[in-house]
Amino acid sequence: MTADVIRIDPRYCGPSDSGNGGYVSGLLAAYVEGPARVRLKMPPPLNKPLTVDVTAEGARLRDDDQVVATATSANVQVVPPSAPSMPKAIAATQGFRGNTDHRFPRCFVCGPERAPGDGLRIFPGPVEGQDLVAAPWVPEPDVGEHGLVKDAFIWAALDCPGGFAVWPDDPEVAVVLGELAVRIDKPVHISASLRVIGWPLGIEGRKRTSGTAIFDYNGDVLAVAEATWIAVPAANFTTG
Template identity: 45%
Template structure:
């Protein structure tokens, strides 16, 4: 059993008082090799020392005795749409639904209130004539590890929020929050690469909605693909 303690910095928020779901899921998956599904069971608090317990096959994240989430090895059979050009992704941003209505405008990943080099500013909009959304992304040096690669938790974060906007519109009075994210990673990513993030809907079941996301690097290589489960909740519970 490996035990790690860490704190989620306020920079990495999703909703105002909790960690971004993709970032938190990526931290949970940090010591697992292969395709991983991370499930969130409670909002991860900011600025509080958390405990991550990991074995070869699974990991669990705790705040004291409260289980916040767990991650396990899994399989993922999901073929993403082809990568559009960076210019096409830039053009799609104009249609980003979050510019009109956004439950969490301060979100680290998709919040329009976050300045450059602070938030990721991934703003997916629809590609013309398709159900796929696309956004450009230029990761900066603050996201890199000691080897000069973008840290895995930021790849997970980039794969997170785009899926939610593929599921819009959301009924008035509701928000959707990440329940589970399953990720397969195929390649490393460097800061300052001109990336494209894609998302597309995969259906729904009651309060649950499903979306696929993909991250492509500058040479249109597939860096990672993910399948997300989103859950409808009252918007007031996250204000």
Template identity: 40%
Template sequence: MTSIVIEKRFCGPPKSANGGYVCGLLAAYIDGGAEITLLAPPPLDQRLDIMAGEYGVELRMEGTILAAGRRARVDVPEIPIIDLSEAADAVRRSRHDQSRHPLPTCFVCGPGRVHGDGLRIIPGPLPSRPDQQTRTVAAPWVPYANLANEGGSVASEFIWAALDCPTGYAAVGAQHLGMTGSETILLGRMSAHIERRPSPGDRCVIAAWPTGRDGRKLFANSALLGSDGKILAVARATWLLVDRQVQLGEG
């Protein structure tokens, strides 16, 4: 068993940890691709335990299972290749500035976070083109030095985090699935496979696109691309439509 404390810096909603970051912490105990299911919002600044579970690894707090992970094959077909200039242009089309962002202090996508603290990955929509998925969103990402692991590459939990929030943007932006862009959601499940970790300072691109809907469940995929267009990591995400109070941890 390993005990951890998730610092407030790594919040998603103000009272709980960013879902992708938590998934990445748990995935570090699983070889290869992993699927993590979030069962309850992981709290901040409290002792949590990572331990072996019935089917893989679990994150617990005082006996309550907050998340469960297992090894999984992660196939993400038809990945759009987007260059840095396209991604930068997409960000300029994003409507999620600090005054309109639902979670402005989110570690990954919050515009209220300063550079070097939050990741500030705030994707915007790409213009439609025949070789892209429907309603693809994208953003550039240059990882900071403080995201590196002991080996010098970006730690896996930050790669998972970077792949997480853009899928939420893609999911609620899927007008063809009945979304308006103003829905409130929480991450329910995430699967990812890291092919190669970037190093701090590498100029990367994050792309995400919606893949479907089943009632309250929204599905989207994402990819981390190097500056040369090579695929570094891929992810699949399932988001849940929730009330605003639930998203904020108040209901």
């Protein structure tokens, strides 16, 4: 077994006091070859050294003796629906629920308080005539290297749209990410005109599953994900 140490910069928060689940999952997934599945055990703490244990079975992220997340290889078979047109994706952002009520307005992925160039600014809203949410995305240079988006930020982009696809109508209930499995099929280019979608897959008790996908301008699939979300009382959320 080998060990490494990572630190989650506060810039990459979801809630103001913990890391964005997709981004942190992507960091841990880098220790697993090929498509991976990451299960979050607790809110990832910010700005402190976290230990990554790498074994033949996968990887584990620890905060001292507490397990933050685990990663294993995955067979991600989710098939996305057809991508809405770019004009429809742009129009969908007008219905983004976070425009009027966002519990984590500083979320690195979907926080409306993030200025251009600071967060990913992916604001998925419902698409007319389709059971999905969608948003445009143009990756900024600082999330990439050599012209390509780094994998951790691809994971981040595939996170929040899935949550908004299965967000409860009940204002007293919210969802938190429990598990995210991602398959990256093609490189994602910096400054490309992309579309990100999320769609519901099912509900079983407190668990809700969703799919997400990133498409290029031509409608080709670049990456897909399947997520499990857990319904919790909205009062449990930390606002900010």
